[in-house]
Amino acid sequence: MLLNQLSGLWQESIQDPEFRFELKAQKVSVDLASAFTNTGMSQKELAEKLGWRTSRVSKVLHGGSNLTLRTLFDICEAMQTDFDIEIDGQSQLKQEIEIVKMKSEQLSELIGAVWRKKELASTQQQPLVNMQAYSFAS
CATH class of the missing domain: 1.10.260.40 (lambda repressor-like DNA-binding domains)
Known part of the structure; x- marks a missing residue:
């Protein structure tokens, strides 16, 4: 990705x-x-x-x-x-790197969840679409 x-x-x-x-x-x-x-x-x-x-x-x-x-x-x-x-044990840059890593992991999880939800919605709607098509054809 x-x-x-x-x-x-x-x-x-x-x-x-x-x-x-x-x-x-x-x-x-x-x-x-x-x-x-x-x-x-x-x-x-x-x-x-x-x-x-x-x-x-x-x-x-x-x-x-x-x-x-x-x-x-x-x-x-x-x-x-x-x-x-400022000079300290954990620099601002290191803190920012950790934040970027956490945010990228969270974003990857969020994207994955959206795709899973989209796939689930698609499979759940398929029978409904089929039923509507059948009703329309009858």
Whole structure:
């Protein structure tokens, strides 16, 4: 089933450290871009505050750059916002993977139940259809 293939592909991909890095980097980029949007500033204004070119700001906000903590700090300072980093025993990514696995299993069960119900309904309706056809022909 397609869902099982997708689940398998996800499980395979998540084993790759580069893939996991890209997921983390994209999350930071999305969060940073969201915070930037909330400031109401233009990229030009942020670039001026940082002493950067507008193209560098654009690259950073669109995930095209591997940010250092210092760069992230400087950007947040210029936007008058803050950021936190959490490090714990069970990462958010691992929790999300478990949720995806559970949801894919539940979805597979639900799809199976729907098909079983459809097949049952089909077999139960067959005698009724036959009786109606017989009545109509008589």
